[in-house]
Amino acid sequence: MAIFAVYVVVNLSLNMEFGYTGIPNFGKVLAVGGGAFVAAAVPGRIFAGMAGIEGDYIRDNIAVVSGVNAWLVDNTGIGFAVFFMTLGLAAAAGAGLGLITSYPVIRLRGDYLAITLLAFGESIRVVGNNFSPLVGGTLGVQVPDPLSFLPGEVRFPVATIGLVAIAACVYVYSERTMRSPLGRMLRAVRDDEVAAGALGKDTIRIRTRVIMVSAALAAIGGALYAFYAGGVIAFAYDRASWTFWPFLMILIGGLANNKGVLVGTLIFVTLRKVIIFHKDSLAPAVPFDVAWLDFLLLGVILLVVLLYRPQGIMVEKPTPTIPHGRGPLRSGARRAFDLLFR
Protein backbone atom coordinates (compact mmCIF):
# COMPACT_ATOMS: atom_id res chain seq x y z
CA MET A 1 0.00 0.00 0.00
CA ALA A 2 2.85 2.37 0.80
CA ILE A 3 4.58 1.43 -2.46
CA PHE A 4 1.27 2.00 -4.20
CA ALA A 5 1.13 5.52 -2.75
CA VAL A 6 4.67 6.32 -3.88
CA TYR A 7 3.98 5.05 -7.38
CA VAL A 8 0.72 6.98 -7.56
CA VAL A 9 2.68 10.19 -6.99
CA VAL A 10 5.30 9.31 -9.61
CA ASN A 11 2.73 8.07 -12.12
CA LEU A 12 0.48 11.10 -11.77
CA SER A 13 3.50 13.22 -12.53
CA LEU A 14 4.36 11.12 -15.58
CA ASN A 15 0.75 11.27 -16.71
CA MET A 16 0.78 15.06 -16.58
CA GLU A 17 3.91 15.04 -18.68
CA PHE A 18 3.26 12.19 -21.10
CA GLY A 19 -0.48 11.51 -20.98
CA TYR A 20 -1.64 15.12 -21.09
CA THR A 21 1.23 16.97 -22.73
CA GLY A 22 2.74 14.21 -24.87
CA ILE A 23 6.32 14.54 -23.63
CA PRO A 24 7.79 11.01 -23.56
CA ASN A 25 10.04 11.43 -20.56
CA PHE A 26 12.13 8.26 -20.63
CA GLY A 27 14.31 9.80 -17.97
CA LYS A 28 11.66 9.86 -15.25
CA VAL A 29 14.07 8.22 -12.84
CA LEU A 30 16.20 11.37 -12.87
CA ALA A 31 13.71 13.39 -10.86
CA VAL A 32 12.67 10.46 -8.64
CA GLY A 33 16.30 9.73 -7.82
CA GLY A 34 17.01 13.42 -7.30
CA GLY A 35 14.24 13.62 -4.71
CA ALA A 36 15.42 10.47 -2.96
CA PHE A 37 19.00 11.76 -2.88
CA VAL A 38 17.84 14.99 -1.25
CA ALA A 39 16.09 12.93 1.42
CA ALA A 40 19.26 10.87 1.88
CA ALA A 41 21.70 13.74 2.02
CA VAL A 42 19.94 16.58 3.78
CA PRO A 43 17.69 15.77 6.79
CA GLY A 44 20.13 13.35 8.43
CA ARG A 45 22.87 15.97 8.41
CA ILE A 46 20.50 18.64 9.77
CA PHE A 47 19.36 16.40 12.59
CA ALA A 48 22.90 15.30 13.42
CA GLY A 49 23.98 18.93 13.60
CA MET A 50 21.08 19.89 15.85
CA ALA A 51 21.53 16.92 18.15
CA GLY A 52 25.29 17.47 18.27
CA ILE A 53 26.06 13.96 17.12
CA GLU A 54 29.73 13.45 16.26
CA GLY A 55 31.03 11.40 13.35
CA ASP A 56 31.29 11.54 9.59
CA TYR A 57 27.80 11.36 8.13
CA ILE A 58 28.79 8.98 5.37
CA ARG A 59 31.52 6.86 6.98
CA ASP A 60 29.77 6.41 10.33
CA ASN A 61 26.32 6.57 8.79
CA ILE A 62 24.66 3.76 10.70
CA ALA A 63 25.84 5.04 14.08
CA VAL A 64 24.95 8.63 13.28
CA VAL A 65 21.46 7.83 11.99
CA SER A 66 20.62 5.59 14.94
CA GLY A 67 21.76 8.41 17.19
CA VAL A 68 19.52 10.77 15.24
CA ASN A 69 16.55 8.42 15.48
CA ALA A 70 17.02 8.18 19.26
CA TRP A 71 17.17 11.99 19.44
CA LEU A 72 14.04 12.29 17.27
CA VAL A 73 12.01 10.37 19.87
CA ASP A 74 12.04 13.53 21.99
CA ASN A 75 12.04 16.03 19.16
CA THR A 76 9.00 15.01 17.17
CA GLY A 77 8.02 18.52 16.16
CA ILE A 78 11.38 19.31 14.64
CA GLY A 79 11.32 15.90 13.00
CA PHE A 80 8.13 16.71 11.12
CA ALA A 81 9.21 20.23 10.29
CA VAL A 82 12.41 18.95 8.71
CA PHE A 83 10.49 16.15 6.97
CA PHE A 84 8.18 18.59 5.20
CA MET A 85 11.05 20.95 4.53
CA THR A 86 12.85 18.05 2.87
CA LEU A 87 9.86 17.38 0.65
CA GLY A 88 9.90 21.03 -0.36
CA LEU A 89 13.62 20.90 -1.02
CA ALA A 90 13.20 17.70 -3.04
CA ALA A 91 10.50 19.44 -5.09
CA ALA A 92 12.83 22.37 -5.73
CA ALA A 93 15.68 20.04 -6.71
CA GLY A 94 13.23 18.18 -8.96
CA ALA A 95 12.18 21.41 -10.63
CA GLY A 96 15.83 22.20 -11.22
CA LEU A 97 16.42 18.80 -12.78
CA GLY A 98 13.24 19.38 -14.81
CA LEU A 99 14.67 22.61 -16.14
CA ILE A 100 17.75 20.70 -17.31
CA THR A 101 15.52 18.03 -18.85
CA SER A 102 13.58 20.67 -20.74
CA TYR A 103 16.61 21.65 -22.82
CA PRO A 104 16.56 18.55 -24.99
CA VAL A 105 12.78 18.32 -24.82
CA ILE A 106 12.23 21.63 -26.57
CA ARG A 107 14.99 21.05 -29.10
CA LEU A 108 14.78 17.39 -30.03
CA ARG A 109 11.97 15.16 -31.25
CA GLY A 110 11.23 11.49 -31.52
CA ASP A 111 13.99 8.92 -31.20
CA TYR A 112 16.72 11.45 -30.50
CA LEU A 113 14.77 12.88 -27.61
CA ALA A 114 13.96 9.45 -26.18
CA ILE A 115 17.60 8.34 -26.21
CA THR A 116 18.81 11.61 -24.69
CA LEU A 117 16.28 11.43 -21.87
CA LEU A 118 17.15 7.80 -21.25
CA ALA A 119 20.76 8.85 -20.81
CA PHE A 120 19.71 11.68 -18.46
CA GLY A 121 17.89 9.11 -16.36
CA GLU A 122 20.92 6.82 -16.20
CA SER A 123 23.11 9.66 -15.02
CA ILE A 124 21.44 9.91 -11.62
CA ARG A 125 22.47 6.38 -10.67
CA VAL A 126 25.99 6.86 -11.94
CA VAL A 127 26.39 10.07 -9.95
CA GLY A 128 24.95 8.46 -6.82
CA ASN A 129 27.23 5.46 -7.12
CA ASN A 130 30.43 7.36 -7.70
CA PHE A 131 30.07 10.51 -5.65
CA SER A 132 29.92 9.08 -2.15
CA PRO A 133 29.39 12.30 -0.12
CA LEU A 134 25.92 12.48 -1.66
CA VAL A 135 24.32 9.15 -0.79
CA GLY A 136 27.19 7.00 0.32
CA GLY A 137 28.14 5.62 -3.07
CA THR A 138 27.66 1.89 -3.52
CA LEU A 139 27.07 1.36 0.21
CA GLY A 140 24.13 3.71 0.49
CA VAL A 141 22.96 5.64 3.54
CA GLN A 142 20.23 5.36 6.13
CA VAL A 143 17.47 7.96 6.21
CA PRO A 144 16.22 9.10 9.63
CA ASP A 145 12.68 8.21 10.58
CA PRO A 146 10.56 11.17 11.76
CA LEU A 147 8.18 8.61 13.27
CA SER A 148 10.83 7.32 15.68
CA PHE A 149 8.69 8.40 18.64
CA LEU A 150 6.11 5.73 17.84
CA PRO A 151 6.47 2.18 19.12
CA GLY A 152 7.92 -0.12 16.47
CA GLU A 153 4.76 -2.05 15.68
CA VAL A 154 2.55 0.99 14.83
CA ARG A 155 5.26 2.92 13.02
CA PHE A 156 4.78 1.11 9.73
CA PRO A 157 0.97 1.41 9.52
CA VAL A 158 1.15 5.09 10.49
CA ALA A 159 3.80 5.74 7.84
CA THR A 160 1.60 4.01 5.28
CA ILE A 161 -1.40 6.12 6.21
CA GLY A 162 0.73 9.25 5.96
CA LEU A 163 1.98 8.28 2.52
CA VAL A 164 -1.50 7.51 1.28
CA ALA A 165 -2.69 10.87 2.59
CA ILE A 166 0.10 12.70 0.75
CA ALA A 167 -0.60 10.72 -2.42
CA ALA A 168 -4.27 11.67 -2.09
CA CYS A 169 -3.30 15.34 -1.92
CA VAL A 170 -1.19 14.97 -5.05
CA TYR A 171 -4.11 13.22 -6.75
CA VAL A 172 -6.50 16.03 -5.89
CA TYR A 173 -3.97 18.60 -7.07
CA SER A 174 -3.42 16.82 -10.41
CA GLU A 175 -7.09 16.26 -10.96
CA ARG A 176 -7.98 19.89 -10.31
CA THR A 177 -5.13 21.11 -12.45
CA MET A 178 -6.03 18.87 -15.36
CA ARG A 179 -9.73 19.76 -15.19
CA SER A 180 -8.96 23.41 -15.75
CA PRO A 181 -8.17 25.61 -18.73
CA LEU A 182 -4.55 24.56 -18.17
CA GLY A 183 -5.35 20.86 -18.62
CA ARG A 184 -7.23 21.67 -21.80
CA MET A 185 -4.34 23.70 -23.11
CA LEU A 186 -1.86 20.90 -22.38
CA ARG A 187 -3.98 18.43 -24.36
CA ALA A 188 -4.14 20.94 -27.20
CA VAL A 189 -0.35 21.30 -27.22
CA ARG A 190 -0.06 17.51 -27.26
CA ASP A 191 -2.55 17.12 -30.12
CA ASP A 192 -0.98 19.79 -32.32
CA GLU A 193 1.83 21.94 -31.08
CA VAL A 194 1.98 24.14 -34.18
CA ALA A 195 -1.75 24.85 -34.20
CA ALA A 196 -1.55 25.75 -30.50
CA GLY A 197 1.29 28.15 -31.28
CA ALA A 198 -0.75 29.77 -34.04
CA LEU A 199 -3.52 30.37 -31.49
CA GLY A 200 -1.20 32.26 -29.20
CA LYS A 201 0.27 29.57 -26.97
CA ASP A 202 3.95 29.85 -26.15
CA THR A 203 4.47 26.11 -26.45
CA ILE A 204 8.12 26.14 -25.42
CA ARG A 205 7.33 27.87 -22.15
CA ILE A 206 4.36 25.61 -21.55
CA ARG A 207 6.38 22.44 -22.08
CA THR A 208 9.18 23.71 -19.84
CA ARG A 209 6.71 24.47 -17.05
CA VAL A 210 5.07 21.07 -17.32
CA ILE A 211 8.41 19.28 -17.14
CA MET A 212 9.44 21.30 -14.09
CA VAL A 213 6.19 20.79 -12.20
CA SER A 214 6.06 17.13 -13.01
CA ALA A 215 9.71 16.64 -12.06
CA ALA A 216 8.99 18.38 -8.75
CA LEU A 217 6.13 15.95 -8.08
CA ALA A 218 8.26 12.96 -9.07
CA ALA A 219 11.01 14.16 -6.72
CA ILE A 220 8.49 14.33 -3.87
CA GLY A 221 7.63 10.72 -4.74
CA GLY A 222 11.31 9.79 -4.61
CA ALA A 223 11.82 11.52 -1.25
CA LEU A 224 8.77 9.77 0.19
CA TYR A 225 10.14 6.46 -0.99
CA ALA A 226 13.48 7.18 0.67
CA PHE A 227 11.83 7.99 4.01
CA TYR A 228 9.60 4.95 3.75
CA ALA A 229 12.45 2.59 2.87
CA GLY A 230 14.59 4.10 5.63
CA GLY A 231 17.58 4.25 3.33
CA VAL A 232 18.83 5.16 -0.10
CA ILE A 233 21.21 3.24 -2.27
CA ALA A 234 21.96 4.58 -5.71
CA PHE A 235 21.49 1.37 -7.67
CA ALA A 236 17.84 1.18 -6.61
CA TYR A 237 17.15 4.20 -8.85
CA ASP A 238 17.28 2.36 -12.12
CA ARG A 239 15.35 2.90 -15.32
CA ALA A 240 13.21 -0.20 -14.88
CA SER A 241 11.73 0.71 -11.51
CA TRP A 242 11.26 4.43 -12.01
CA THR A 243 10.84 4.91 -15.74
CA PHE A 244 9.60 1.77 -17.47
CA TRP A 245 7.27 0.59 -14.75
CA PRO A 246 5.60 3.99 -14.39
CA PHE A 247 5.10 4.03 -18.17
CA LEU A 248 3.67 0.53 -18.01
CA MET A 249 1.30 1.46 -15.21
CA ILE A 250 -0.11 4.52 -16.93
CA LEU A 251 -0.38 2.64 -20.22
CA ILE A 252 -2.35 -0.12 -18.51
CA GLY A 253 -4.55 2.35 -16.68
CA GLY A 254 -5.14 4.70 -19.58
CA LEU A 255 -3.23 7.80 -20.59
CA ALA A 256 -4.54 11.23 -19.72
CA ASN A 257 -6.93 9.78 -17.18
CA ASN A 258 -5.94 10.12 -13.54
CA LYS A 259 -8.46 7.53 -12.39
CA GLY A 260 -6.84 5.20 -14.87
CA VAL A 261 -3.49 5.92 -13.22
CA LEU A 262 -4.89 4.74 -9.88
CA VAL A 263 -6.29 1.57 -11.45
CA GLY A 264 -3.14 0.81 -13.44
CA THR A 265 -0.92 1.38 -10.43
CA LEU A 266 -3.08 -0.79 -8.21
CA ILE A 267 -3.11 -3.67 -10.70
CA PHE A 268 0.60 -3.49 -11.26
CA VAL A 269 1.66 -3.17 -7.65
CA THR A 270 -0.67 -5.98 -6.57
CA LEU A 271 0.54 -8.31 -9.30
CA ARG A 272 4.16 -7.73 -8.49
CA LYS A 273 3.48 -8.31 -4.84
CA VAL A 274 1.75 -11.60 -5.63
CA ILE A 275 4.63 -12.71 -7.84
CA ILE A 276 7.29 -11.82 -5.31
CA PHE A 277 5.33 -13.35 -2.47
CA HIS A 278 4.81 -16.67 -4.24
CA LYS A 279 8.19 -16.85 -5.90
CA ASP A 280 9.29 -19.91 -3.96
CA SER A 281 6.16 -21.90 -4.54
CA LEU A 282 6.33 -21.05 -8.24
CA ALA A 283 9.97 -22.07 -8.57
CA PRO A 284 9.36 -25.75 -9.40
CA ALA A 285 6.71 -24.87 -11.98
CA VAL A 286 8.83 -22.64 -14.25
CA PRO A 287 11.80 -23.78 -16.31
CA PHE A 288 13.91 -20.68 -15.55
CA ASP A 289 14.96 -18.62 -12.58
CA VAL A 290 11.82 -17.21 -10.97
CA ALA A 291 13.54 -13.85 -10.66
CA TRP A 292 12.66 -13.33 -14.30
CA LEU A 293 9.02 -14.14 -13.79
CA ASP A 294 7.84 -10.71 -12.79
CA PHE A 295 9.57 -9.06 -15.75
CA LEU A 296 8.11 -11.64 -18.10
CA LEU A 297 4.64 -11.39 -16.71
CA LEU A 298 4.68 -7.63 -16.81
CA GLY A 299 5.84 -7.76 -20.41
CA VAL A 300 2.96 -10.08 -21.23
CA ILE A 301 0.48 -7.77 -19.52
CA LEU A 302 1.76 -4.82 -21.50
CA LEU A 303 1.44 -6.78 -24.74
CA VAL A 304 -2.08 -7.86 -23.91
CA VAL A 305 -3.12 -4.33 -23.03
CA LEU A 306 -1.52 -2.85 -26.13
CA LEU A 307 -3.06 -5.49 -28.40
CA TYR A 308 -6.55 -5.60 -27.00
CA ARG A 309 -7.04 -2.26 -25.36
CA PRO A 310 -4.41 0.13 -26.66
CA GLN A 311 -6.08 3.11 -25.04
CA GLY A 312 -5.74 1.49 -21.59
CA ILE A 313 -8.39 0.30 -19.19
CA MET A 314 -9.83 3.76 -18.74
CA VAL A 315 -9.99 5.86 -21.88
CA GLU A 316 -9.28 9.54 -22.06
CA LYS A 317 -12.47 11.54 -22.12
CA PRO A 318 -13.36 15.18 -22.47
CA THR A 319 -12.89 16.96 -19.16
CA PRO A 320 -15.10 20.02 -19.22
CA THR A 321 -13.98 22.77 -16.87
CA ILE A 322 -17.44 24.09 -16.09
CA PRO A 323 -20.70 23.01 -17.72
CA HIS A 324 -21.56 25.02 -20.82
CA GLY A 325 -25.22 24.66 -20.00
CA ARG A 326 -26.34 23.49 -23.41
CA GLY A 327 -27.45 20.06 -24.45
CA PRO A 328 -29.07 17.21 -22.59
CA LEU A 329 -28.51 17.19 -18.85
CA ARG A 330 -27.31 13.84 -17.68
CA SER A 331 -29.31 12.05 -15.04
CA GLY A 332 -27.79 11.34 -11.64
CA ALA A 333 -27.64 7.61 -12.33
CA ARG A 334 -25.94 8.20 -15.65
CA ARG A 335 -23.40 10.47 -13.98
CA ALA A 336 -22.66 7.84 -11.34
CA PHE A 337 -22.21 5.28 -14.09
CA ASP A 338 -19.85 7.55 -15.98
CA LEU A 339 -17.89 8.31 -12.86
CA LEU A 340 -17.34 4.64 -12.12
CA PHE A 341 -16.90 3.08 -15.50
CA ARG A 342 -15.74 5.61 -18.04
Added chain:
Amino acid sequence: MAGILSVSRVAKHFGGIVVLDGIDMEVGRGSIHQLIGPNGSGKTTLVNVITGLVRPDGGTITFDGTDITGMDLYETHEEGLVRTWQIPKPFRSLTVIENLLIPASNPGESFQNAPLKSRWRDGEQEAIDGALAVADTVGLAEKIDTRSMELSGGQMKLLELGRAMMSGAAMILMDEPIAGVNPTLAHEILEKVTEICKAQGITFLIIEHRLDISLRYVDGVFAIDKGVVIAEGGPDEVVNHPGVVESYLGA
Protein backbone atom coordinates in the same frame (compact mmCIF):
# COMPACT_ATOMS: atom_id res chain seq x y z
CA MET B 1 -7.13 52.83 -47.71
CA ALA B 2 -4.76 52.48 -44.78
CA GLY B 3 -2.78 49.27 -44.94
CA ILE B 4 -3.01 47.01 -41.90
CA LEU B 5 -0.50 44.52 -43.27
CA SER B 6 2.42 45.47 -45.43
CA VAL B 7 4.89 43.01 -46.78
CA SER B 8 8.03 44.42 -48.31
CA ARG B 9 10.57 42.51 -50.39
CA VAL B 10 10.08 39.33 -48.41
CA ALA B 11 12.28 36.46 -49.51
CA LYS B 12 12.51 32.84 -48.49
CA HIS B 13 14.46 29.94 -49.85
CA PHE B 14 14.71 26.35 -48.77
CA GLY B 15 18.19 25.12 -49.53
CA GLY B 16 18.77 26.10 -53.13
CA ILE B 17 15.10 26.55 -53.99
CA VAL B 18 13.89 30.13 -54.01
CA VAL B 19 10.25 30.06 -52.94
CA LEU B 20 9.60 33.74 -52.19
CA ASP B 21 11.57 36.11 -54.34
CA GLY B 22 10.82 39.57 -53.01
CA ILE B 23 7.11 39.77 -52.25
CA ASP B 24 5.52 43.21 -51.90
CA MET B 25 1.94 43.59 -50.83
CA GLU B 26 -0.29 45.96 -48.94
CA VAL B 27 -3.59 44.81 -47.46
CA GLY B 28 -6.16 47.46 -46.54
CA ARG B 29 -7.80 47.45 -43.13
CA GLY B 30 -11.22 45.82 -43.06
CA SER B 31 -10.93 44.39 -46.56
CA ILE B 32 -11.14 40.88 -47.94
CA HIS B 33 -8.27 40.06 -50.26
CA GLN B 34 -7.62 36.89 -52.14
CA LEU B 35 -4.23 35.40 -52.91
CA ILE B 36 -4.00 33.22 -55.99
CA GLY B 37 -1.18 31.42 -57.76
CA PRO B 38 -0.32 28.05 -59.25
CA ASN B 39 0.46 25.06 -57.01
CA GLY B 40 3.85 25.49 -55.42
CA SER B 41 4.04 29.21 -56.17
CA GLY B 42 4.67 29.99 -52.50
CA LYS B 43 1.26 31.04 -51.16
CA THR B 44 1.33 28.88 -48.06
CA THR B 45 4.96 29.76 -47.49
CA LEU B 46 4.05 33.45 -47.57
CA VAL B 47 1.42 32.92 -44.86
CA ASN B 48 3.93 30.87 -42.88
CA VAL B 49 6.44 33.69 -43.07
CA ILE B 50 3.91 36.41 -42.18
CA THR B 51 2.67 34.54 -39.10
CA GLY B 52 6.14 33.58 -37.92
CA LEU B 53 5.98 29.83 -38.48
CA VAL B 54 9.05 30.17 -40.67
CA ARG B 55 11.51 33.02 -40.63
CA PRO B 56 12.07 35.06 -43.79
CA ASP B 57 15.56 35.33 -45.28
CA GLY B 58 14.98 38.96 -46.14
CA GLY B 59 12.45 41.78 -46.25
CA THR B 60 10.18 43.26 -43.61
CA ILE B 61 6.63 42.62 -42.50
CA THR B 62 4.67 45.30 -40.70
CA PHE B 63 1.35 44.67 -39.06
CA ASP B 64 -0.78 47.44 -37.61
CA GLY B 65 2.25 49.69 -37.32
CA THR B 66 4.46 47.07 -35.64
CA ASP B 67 7.42 45.39 -37.28
CA ILE B 68 6.65 41.69 -36.85
CA THR B 69 9.48 40.33 -39.01
CA GLY B 70 11.01 37.27 -37.38
CA MET B 71 8.52 37.11 -34.52
CA ASP B 72 7.40 33.73 -33.21
CA LEU B 73 4.07 32.19 -34.11
CA TYR B 74 2.51 32.93 -30.74
CA GLU B 75 3.86 36.48 -30.78
CA THR B 76 2.21 37.39 -34.08
CA HIS B 77 -0.99 36.07 -32.54
CA GLU B 78 -0.56 38.49 -29.68
CA GLU B 79 -0.19 41.26 -32.26
CA GLY B 80 -3.58 40.33 -33.68
CA LEU B 81 -2.81 37.94 -36.53
CA VAL B 82 -4.26 34.48 -36.80
CA ARG B 83 -4.17 31.92 -39.58
CA THR B 84 -6.05 28.79 -40.59
CA TRP B 85 -4.55 25.72 -42.21
CA GLN B 86 -4.78 24.31 -45.71
CA ILE B 87 -5.01 20.88 -44.10
CA PRO B 88 -7.13 21.44 -40.99
CA LYS B 89 -5.31 21.09 -37.70
CA PRO B 90 -7.98 20.49 -35.10
CA PHE B 91 -6.96 19.45 -31.59
CA ARG B 92 -8.16 15.97 -32.30
CA SER B 93 -9.07 14.68 -28.89
CA LEU B 94 -10.74 17.92 -27.82
CA THR B 95 -14.41 18.58 -28.40
CA VAL B 96 -15.53 21.37 -30.70
CA ILE B 97 -16.20 23.74 -27.83
CA GLU B 98 -12.85 22.92 -26.23
CA ASN B 99 -11.16 23.68 -29.55
CA LEU B 100 -12.94 27.03 -29.63
CA LEU B 101 -11.83 27.80 -26.08
CA ILE B 102 -8.13 27.34 -26.77
CA PRO B 103 -7.49 30.76 -28.35
CA ALA B 104 -9.26 32.56 -25.50
CA SER B 105 -6.39 33.14 -23.12
CA ASN B 106 -7.57 32.44 -19.62
CA PRO B 107 -6.02 33.04 -16.18
CA GLY B 108 -6.66 29.36 -15.44
CA GLU B 109 -3.95 28.41 -17.91
CA SER B 110 -1.16 28.98 -15.39
CA PHE B 111 -0.01 26.43 -12.85
CA GLN B 112 -0.58 28.92 -10.03
CA ASN B 113 -4.25 29.49 -10.84
CA ALA B 114 -5.34 26.21 -12.39
CA PRO B 115 -6.18 24.32 -9.19
CA LEU B 116 -8.19 27.26 -7.83
CA LYS B 117 -11.43 27.42 -9.74
CA SER B 118 -12.44 30.72 -8.18
CA ARG B 119 -9.55 32.41 -9.97
CA TRP B 120 -10.72 31.45 -13.43
CA ARG B 121 -14.39 30.61 -13.28
CA ASP B 122 -15.62 34.01 -14.45
CA GLY B 123 -13.17 34.27 -17.32
CA GLU B 124 -14.04 30.74 -18.37
CA GLN B 125 -17.77 31.46 -18.26
CA GLU B 126 -17.26 34.48 -20.48
CA ALA B 127 -15.14 32.47 -22.90
CA ILE B 128 -17.77 29.73 -23.02
CA ASP B 129 -20.49 32.26 -23.84
CA GLY B 130 -18.28 33.62 -26.60
CA ALA B 131 -17.53 30.12 -27.90
CA LEU B 132 -21.23 29.21 -27.99
CA ALA B 133 -21.95 32.36 -30.00
CA VAL B 134 -19.14 31.53 -32.43
CA ALA B 135 -20.36 27.94 -32.71
CA ASP B 136 -23.75 29.36 -33.72
CA THR B 137 -22.17 31.69 -36.26
CA VAL B 138 -20.12 29.00 -37.98
CA GLY B 139 -22.93 26.47 -37.80
CA LEU B 140 -21.38 24.01 -35.39
CA ALA B 141 -23.90 24.50 -32.59
CA GLU B 142 -25.10 20.91 -32.88
CA LYS B 143 -21.58 19.59 -32.58
CA ILE B 144 -20.17 21.40 -29.55
CA ASP B 145 -19.64 18.20 -27.58
CA THR B 146 -18.31 16.15 -30.51
CA ARG B 147 -14.63 15.37 -30.57
CA SER B 148 -13.11 17.27 -33.42
CA MET B 149 -11.56 14.15 -34.97
CA GLU B 150 -15.09 12.93 -35.65
CA LEU B 151 -15.99 15.96 -37.75
CA SER B 152 -16.28 15.89 -41.54
CA GLY B 153 -13.74 17.74 -43.66
CA GLY B 154 -16.10 20.66 -44.20
CA GLN B 155 -16.90 20.89 -40.52
CA MET B 156 -13.19 20.98 -39.74
CA LYS B 157 -12.86 23.98 -42.07
CA LEU B 158 -15.70 25.65 -40.16
CA LEU B 159 -13.95 24.87 -36.90
CA GLU B 160 -10.80 26.51 -38.28
CA LEU B 161 -12.80 29.67 -38.98
CA GLY B 162 -14.43 29.49 -35.55
CA ARG B 163 -11.10 29.21 -33.76
CA ALA B 164 -9.75 32.15 -35.73
CA MET B 165 -12.80 34.21 -34.74
CA MET B 166 -12.31 33.28 -31.08
CA SER B 167 -8.79 34.69 -31.21
CA GLY B 168 -10.08 38.21 -31.22
CA ALA B 169 -7.62 38.82 -34.04
CA ALA B 170 -7.70 41.93 -36.20
CA MET B 171 -6.69 39.97 -39.28
CA ILE B 172 -7.36 36.40 -40.35
CA LEU B 173 -5.22 34.65 -42.96
CA MET B 174 -7.07 31.67 -44.41
CA ASP B 175 -5.28 28.94 -46.34
CA GLU B 176 -7.78 27.41 -48.78
CA PRO B 177 -10.88 27.59 -46.58
CA ILE B 178 -13.19 26.06 -49.18
CA ALA B 179 -10.94 23.50 -50.86
CA GLY B 180 -12.67 20.15 -50.86
CA VAL B 181 -15.91 21.64 -49.58
CA ASN B 182 -19.17 21.27 -51.51
CA PRO B 183 -20.25 24.46 -53.36
CA THR B 184 -23.23 25.15 -51.12
CA LEU B 185 -21.13 25.03 -47.95
CA ALA B 186 -18.33 26.92 -49.73
CA HIS B 187 -20.70 29.81 -50.42
CA GLU B 188 -21.92 29.68 -46.84
CA ILE B 189 -18.37 29.87 -45.50
CA LEU B 190 -17.52 32.88 -47.67
CA GLU B 191 -20.79 34.58 -46.79
CA LYS B 192 -19.88 34.15 -43.14
CA VAL B 193 -16.47 35.63 -43.82
CA THR B 194 -18.09 38.66 -45.47
CA GLU B 195 -20.49 39.02 -42.55
CA ILE B 196 -17.69 38.87 -40.00
CA CYS B 197 -15.63 41.33 -41.99
CA LYS B 198 -18.49 43.82 -42.20
CA ALA B 199 -19.76 43.36 -38.64
CA GLN B 200 -16.45 43.22 -36.78
CA GLY B 201 -14.10 45.05 -39.13
CA ILE B 202 -11.77 42.05 -39.34
CA THR B 203 -9.37 42.00 -42.31
CA PHE B 204 -9.09 38.82 -44.37
CA LEU B 205 -6.44 37.46 -46.70
CA ILE B 206 -7.70 34.28 -48.30
CA ILE B 207 -5.68 31.81 -50.34
CA GLU B 208 -8.10 30.12 -52.69
CA HIS B 209 -7.96 28.42 -56.06
CA ARG B 210 -11.67 28.24 -56.70
CA LEU B 211 -12.12 31.57 -58.40
CA ASP B 212 -15.61 30.73 -59.70
CA ILE B 213 -16.90 30.66 -56.14
CA SER B 214 -14.68 33.10 -54.33
CA LEU B 215 -14.19 36.12 -56.60
CA ARG B 216 -17.54 37.70 -55.96
CA TYR B 217 -16.81 37.97 -52.23
CA VAL B 218 -13.46 39.72 -52.37
CA ASP B 219 -12.38 43.33 -52.62
CA GLY B 220 -9.05 42.66 -54.28
CA VAL B 221 -6.77 39.94 -55.57
CA PHE B 222 -3.03 39.32 -55.46
CA ALA B 223 -1.63 36.87 -57.97
CA ILE B 224 1.77 35.35 -57.33
CA ASP B 225 3.89 33.11 -59.47
CA LYS B 226 7.32 31.67 -58.68
CA GLY B 227 7.53 33.76 -55.53
CA VAL B 228 6.75 37.20 -56.96
CA VAL B 229 3.54 39.18 -57.17
CA ILE B 230 2.67 39.34 -60.87
CA ALA B 231 -0.61 41.20 -60.62
CA GLU B 232 -2.83 42.92 -58.11
CA GLY B 233 -6.03 44.93 -58.14
CA GLY B 234 -9.75 44.31 -58.48
CA PRO B 235 -10.87 40.74 -59.15
CA ASP B 236 -11.79 41.30 -62.83
CA GLU B 237 -8.63 43.17 -63.54
CA VAL B 238 -6.40 40.46 -62.09
CA VAL B 239 -8.06 37.45 -63.69
CA ASN B 240 -7.80 39.12 -67.09
CA HIS B 241 -4.17 40.09 -66.60
CA PRO B 242 -2.14 38.39 -69.37
CA GLY B 243 0.51 37.05 -66.98
CA VAL B 244 -2.12 35.54 -64.73
CA VAL B 245 -4.00 34.02 -67.63
CA GLU B 246 -0.81 32.43 -68.87
CA SER B 247 0.65 31.12 -65.63
CA TYR B 248 -2.47 30.23 -63.75
CA LEU B 249 -5.68 30.02 -65.65
CA GLY B 250 -3.45 28.91 -68.49
CA ALA B 251 -4.14 27.13 -71.71
